[in-house]
Amino acid sequence: MTIVSPVAGGLADEERLLQETVRDFARREVAPGVGERDETEQFDRVLFTKMGELGLTAVPFSEEVGGAGFGYRAWTLVMEEMGYADMAMAVALSVHVLSQSPVIRWGTQEQKERWLPEMLTGTCLGAFALTEPHAGSDAAALRLRATPAGSPVAPTYHLQGSKVWITNAPDADRYLVFATVDPAAGPRGITAFLVERGTPGFRFGRKERKLGIRSSSACELLFEGAEVPAANRLGEEGQGYRIALSALAEGRISIAAACTGLAQAALDAAARYLTERTAFGRPLAEQQGLRFMLAEMAQKVAIARAMTRAAAEAKDRGESIGEASSLAKWTASDAAMAVTTDAVQLFGGYGYSREFPVERMMRDAKGAQIYEGTNQIHRLIVADQVLKRVTGESQH
Amino acid sequence: MRILVLLKAVPVVGTERLDDALRTDRSVALEANGNDEYVLEAALKLTEAHGGEVTLLSVGPPGAMDPLRKALAMGATRAVHVADEAMRGSCYVGTARVLEAALRRLEYDLVFAGADTSDGQGGVIAPALAARLGLPYLSYASRIEPAPDGRTVTIRRLRPGGYDVLEAPMPALVMGTQVLGEPRYPSLRGIMQARNKEIRTWTLADLGLDARSVGAGAATTRVLRAEPPAQRAGATIIREAPETAVAQVIDLLAARRLI
Numbered sequence: 111m112t113i114v115s116p117v118a119g120g121l122a123d124e125e126r127l128l129q130e131t132v133r134d135f136a137r138r139e140v141a142p143g144v145g146e147r148d149e150t151e152q153f154d155r156v157l158f159t160k161m162g163e164l165g166l167t168a169v170p171f172s173e174e175v176g177g178a179g180f181g182y183r184a185w186t187l188v189m190e191e192m193g194y195a196d197m198a199m200a201v202a203l204s205v206h207v208l209s210q211s212p213v214i215r216w217g218t219q220e221q222k223e224r225w226l227p228e229m230l231t232g233t234c235l236g237a238f239a240l241t242e243p244h245a246g247s248d249a250a251a252l253r254l255r256a257t258p259a260g261s262p263v264a265p266t267y268h269l270q271g272s273k274v275w276i277t278n279a280p281d282a283d284r285y286l287v288f289a290t291v292d293p294a295a296g297p298r299g300i301t302a303f304l305v306e307r308g309t310p311g312f313r314f315g316r317k318e319r320k321l322g323i324r325s326s327s328a329c330e331l332l333f334e335g336a337e338v339p340a341a342n343r344l345g346e347e348g349q350g351y352r353i354a355l356s357a358l359a360e361g362r363i364s365i366a367a368a369c370t371g372l373a374q375a376a377l378d379a380a381a382r383y384l385t386e387r388t389a390f391g392r393p394l395a396e397q398q399g400l401r402f403m404l405a406e407m408a409q410k411v412a413i414a415r416a417m418t419r420a421a422a423e424a425k426d427r428g429e430s431i432g433e434a435s436s437l438a439k440w441t442a443s444d445a446a447m448a449v450t451t452d453a454v455q456l457f458g459g460y461g462y463s464r465e466f467p468v469e470r471m472m473r474d475a476k477g478a479q480i481y482e483g484t485n486q487i488h489r490l491i492v493a494d495q496v497l498k499r500v501t502g503e504s505q506h
Numbered sequence: 507m508r509i510l511v512l513l514k515a516v517p518v519v520g521t522e523r524l525d526d527a528l529r530t531d532r533s534v535a536l537e538a539n540g541n542d543e544y545v546l547e548a549a550l551k552l553t554e555a556h557g558g559e560v561t562l563l564s565v566g567p568p569g570a571m572d573p574l575r576k577a578l579a580m581g582a583t584r585a586v587h588v589a590d591e592a593m594r595g596s597c598y599v600g601t602a603r604v605l606e607a608a609l610r611r612l613e614y615d616l617v618f619a620g621a622d623t624s625d626g627q628g629g630v631i632a633p634a635l636a637a638r639l640g641l642p643y644l645s646y647a648s649r650i651e652p653a654p655d656g657r658t659v660t661i662r663r664l665r666p667g668g669y670d671v672l673e674a675p676m677p678a679l680v681m682g683t684q685v686l687g688e689p690r691y692p693s694l695r696g697i698m699q700a701r702n703k704e705i706r707t708w709t710l711a712d713l714g715l716d717a718r719s720v721g722a723g724a725a726t727t728r729v730l731r732a733e734p735p736a737q738r739a740g741a742t743i744i745r746e747a748p749e750t751a752v753a754q755v756i757d758l759l760a761a762r763r764l765i
Contacts, residue, residue, distance in 0.1 A: 127576055127697050135691055165694030178694040386743060460745065 121187070128169075128180065129187040135164055136195035144196040147325035148470050153202065153281045154325065155235070161199075162232015166192075167206060175214050175222060176230045181426040182360070186367035186418050193371025197474035198323035200368035201481075202235075205277040208361040209236030209286045212302065212353045216345040225284070225304060234283040238361075239273040239305075239331055240354055246275075247487045249288075250297040250351060254333060256289035258340075265340035267291075267303065269333040272315065275481075280314055280327040283307045287331070288350050300350035304342040311336035322473035358483065362435040363425065365482045366418040366442035369475070373411045373446040376453035376471045380404060383457055400456060407449045414442035433495040436488035443478035443485060450475045507558035507652060509549040510614040512605065512632070513577055514539040515570035516625040527722070528729040529595060530625045532566065538573035541620025543580075543689035545682040548650055549618050550581045550690070556652065559583035561612060565593065565604050571705070578700035579692030585703070586612065590710040595722025602634040604720055607713040609639060616652070616659060617641065617679040632681045642674035648685035652676065 121129065139160060147154055161167060170185035171177025185207075192200035210229040213221060228234040245252040253271050260266030269289055279285070285305045292299035305312060315330025345353055381404060384395040394400050421434035450472040454461035461468050479485050515536035517523070525531040538546075549560045562577050562585040564570045574585040588608050593600070609617065619632035636643035647661040648669060659678050662669040664685065692700075710717050718724060742758065744751045759765045 123572075123575060124697050124701055127572070127579060127692065127700075128694060130576070131579075131692050131694070131697065164691055165696075169694055173695075173698070179698045180694070 121183075125180070125184045125187060128184055129191065131164075132166070132188050132191040133194075135161075135166075136191045140192065140195040140199055144198075144325075145467065145470065147196070147198065149464075151324040151327075153278075153327040154199070155281060157199065158202065158206075158235060159232060161203060166203060167232035168230040170207065171211070171214060171230065176226060181422075182363060183419060183422040183426055186363060186370075186422045189364050189367035190371035190374070190415070190418075193368030194375045195371075196325075197368060197372045197471070197478075198326040200371065201323050201365070201477075202278055202326045204361060204364040204368060205238055206232075206236045207364065208357055209238040209278075209284070211360060212286060212344060212357045213304070215356065216302070216349070216353050220341070221304065221344065229284065235278055235281055237276050237278040237282040237285045238357070239276045239279070239285050239287040240358075241273060241275045243272065243274050247484055249354065250300065252288060252290060252300065253293065254287070254289040255293070256291050256301055256303065256338075258291070259337065260340065266337045267340060267343065269303070269305070269312070269336040269338060271333055273331040273333075274315075275318055275328055276331050277326055277328045277481075279329045279331055280317060285331070286344070287333075288354055289333075290350075291347050295348065297351040298348045300354070301347045302344040302350040302353045303338050304344055305336070305338055309336050309338065320477065322470070322475065322477050324473075359431050359435045360425065362439035362482050362488075363418060363421045363431070365478055366414065366421065366435070366438035369439075369442035369446035369478050370411060370414040370418055372471055372475055372478075373407075373414060373442070373449040376446075376450040376468055376475075377404070377407045377411055379468055379471075380407065380453040380456045383460075394456070403452055403456060407452050410445040410449050414438075414445040417441045433492055436483070436491040439478075439482060440485045440488040440492075443475070446475040447472075447479055507553060507556055507616070507656065508561065508614045509553060509558065510561045510563055510609070510612060510617045511542065511546045511549050511577075511582065512617065512619045512635075513542045513546065513562045513564045513573065514620075514623050514626075515564060515566045515573045516623055519624050522625055524732050527595065528732040532569060534569075536566070536569040536573055538577060539620055539623045539625075541622060541624075541682075541684065543577075543620075544684050544686050545618035545620050545680070546577055546580065546582065547689040548647075548682055548686040549616075551687070552650065552652065554581075558615075561586060561614070563605065563608055563612065564588070565601060565608070567594075574705060575700055576692055578703045578705070579696040580690055581693075581696060583703070585705045586708060587705055588708045588710075588713065590717070592710055592717035592721045595725060596720045597725035597727050598628055598630050598634065599726050600720035600724055602631055602638060604710070604713065604715065605631065605635055606638045607715050608708065609635065611708075611713065615656065615676045616650075617677070618650075619679065619681045621646070621681060621683055632679060636679040639679075642678040643681070644672055644674055644678055645681040647680050647682045650680055650682065650686070 165178050168177045169180050169188050170182055173179040213225050229236055240249055242252045255270045256267045259268045287303045287305045290299040291301050311334045313332050315332045318328040387394045417438040421438040424434045425431045453468040454472050457468050460466045516539045517534045518537045523531050553560055560582040562582050565588040622629035633643055644661045646664045648664050649662040651660045658673050659676050660673045663672050744754050
C-alpha cells in the first residue's frame with residue numbers, strides 16, 4: 111500500500127480521484143504479478159489491455175482528440191502510482207504515450223483519425239523508435255535511411271537500416287520511426303514515419319536482455335527496404351528531429367514520475383522492514399544510524415517529486431520544459447537509484463535476495479539513469495540553458 | 507428506469523477512530539461504504555442494459571463529497587447530499603427519518619441499499635426505510651431483474667444452502683449483497699465528466715425537518731462505553747527458507763498444542 115506523502119497536497123479534486131483510482135488499480139491489478147513478470151521477462155499484454163480499458167493510455171490528451179482531458183501534472187500522478195507498483199509496466203505505458211503524443215501535435219487530421227483511436231484505448235500498443243547502434247545520445251547521427259519511392263499517385267518511402275533498444279517493440283502494433291532523408295543534412299534530414307507491424311520488409315531482430323525492467327520488452331528493428339506510404343510521414347521532411355525532441359522532453363517528466371514512485375515504494379518497504387526486524391533486542395527502527403538513512407531516503411523522494419511536479423506544472427502552463435524536464439528526470443532517476451540501493455542495504459541479506467522486492471527495484475532503477483537521455487546528456491542540456499541565460503545564445 | 511442508490515460515506519477502512527463522544531469520527535478521510543459500491547455497480551449495469559438513470563443519496567458530513575464524486579465518475583447520473591450539522595450524533599431512527607424525508611422528495615422505481623456498513627453494522631436502515639415508506643423490501647439480493655414492463659422486480663435472495671426467487675411490484679427497496687458483482691473502477695474519462703454532474707445539497711430545512719427531531723439530542727440510544735478488542739499477543743514472523751520455516755511453524759503450533 112502506498113503511504114501517502116505529506117507533500118501530496120495541492121491537487122484538484124479530479125486529480126485526487128485519479129490518483130486514488132490508479133493507486134487502487136495498481137495495487138490490485140499490477141502489483142500482484144510484478145515479481146513473476148520480472149522472473150519470466152514477459153510483457154503482460156492482458157494487463158496492458160486492462161490499463162487501456164481504465165483509460166490510462168489516454169490520460170494526458172485532450173477530450174477533443176479522444177483523451178481523458180487531464181493535464182500533465184495529473185499524468186505524473188498516474189506514472190508515480192505505476193512506478194510504485196511495477197517500474198517495467200510504467201515504462202511500457204510511458205513509451206506508449208510517448209509514441210502517440212507527436213501524432214496529436216504534428217499529425218494531419220487524417221492521420222489522427224486513422225492512428226489515434228486504437229492507441230488512446232490501448233487496443234494497439236505503440237513504440238518510439240529513435241535509438242540506433244551508432245546513435246544513442248547523439249540521436250542526430252542516426253543512419254536509418256528513408257528514400258522517396260513509389261509512383262506519383264502513390265508516393266512511398268523505402269526504409270533501410272536498423273534500430274536498437276526499442277521499448278515495447280516485440281509486442282507493439284504501431285511504431286513511430288525516425289529516419290533520415292539526407293544523412294549529410296544532420297538533424298535537418300531527420301523525418302518521422304508511422305509504421306505498422308506487418309509492413310513487408312520490417313521485422314524484429316535480437317531481443318534485448320536487460321538488467322532491470324525485464325518485463326518491459328525491447329528489441330532490434332530491422333528495415334530491409336520496408337515500403338511506407340508517404341501518407342504515413344508525420345510532419346514534413348526534416349521536421350523529425352524537432353518532433354523527437356519535443357516528445358522526449360515530455361517523456362522525461364513521465365519517467366521522472368515513475369522513478370519517484372519506484373523510490374517511494376523502496377522507501378515504504380524499507381520503513382516497514384525497520385519496524386519488523388529486531389537486532390540486539392530491539393527493532394531496527396530504533397537504531398539512530400538507520401533512521402538517518404531512512405530520513406535521507408525520504409528527502410530524496412520528496413525532492414524528486416517536487417521537481418517532477420514543477421516540470422509538469424510548467425508544461426501545463428505552456429512554458430518551455432527543456433531544462434525543467436531534464437532536471438526532473440536526472441534528479442528523480444538518481445533518487446530512485448540511491449533510495450533503492452539504500453533499501454537493499456537496510457534489508458541486509460534479505461535485500462540481496464530475489465525473494466524480496468527491493469532487489470528488483472534496485473535493478474529497475476538503474477536503467478532510468480540511462481534511457482530517455484542519459485543523466486550526463488541532461489547535465490549538458492541544463493548547462494546549455496544556464497549559459498544561454500547569460501550570453502543570450504545556445505552554447506551547444 | 508430510475509434507480510436510487512443509498513451511499514454512505516464511511517471512514518477509510520482501517521483508519522476508523524472514535525471522537526470524544528465515543529461516536530465514529532467522520533472528520534477523517536471518507537470513502538464509499540464497500541457494500542454500497544456493489545449495489546451501485548448493479549444499478550449501473552441495469553441502467554446500461556435497460557436505459558434509465560442512477561441517483562445517489564447520501565446523508566453525512568462534507569467529507570461525503572469525495573465518495574460521491576467517485577460514484578459519479580463510476581457512472582451515476584447525479585447525487586443528492588443531505589448535510590446538516592444538526593444531524594451529528596443521530597441514532598438509527600434519526601438517520602432513517604432524514605433518509606425517508608429525502609426519498610419522499612425524489613422519484614425512483616427502485617431503491618438499492620448495501621447489506622450493512624463498515625462503521626455501523628446495524629443493517630437496519632434499509633428495512634426501516636422500506637417500513638416507513640411502505641415499500642416492498644427485498645433483502646440479500648444476489649441478482650436483480652426488473653420485468654420488461656417496468657411493473658415488477660424479481661430478485662434472488664440468498665439463504666443458507668441456496669436462494670429464493672422473490673417478486674415484488676415497483677417501486678421497491680432492494681438490499682443487495684456482494685454476490686451482485688465487483689464494483690468497477692471509475693473510468694478516467696468518467697472522472698473528468700463527473701465534474702459537470704449535478705450534486706444537490708439539502709439541509710434539514712430543505713427536507714422540512716425540525717432540527718430537534720434528529721441529532722444527538724433526539725437519539726434513542728446513547729453510547730456508554732467503547733472498549734477496544736482484547737490485545738492479542740504479538741505476531742511471530744518467520745523469515746527462514748521454506749524448509750526451515752515449515753519445521754519452525756510445526757514446532758510453534760505443537761508447543762501451543764494446536765496440532
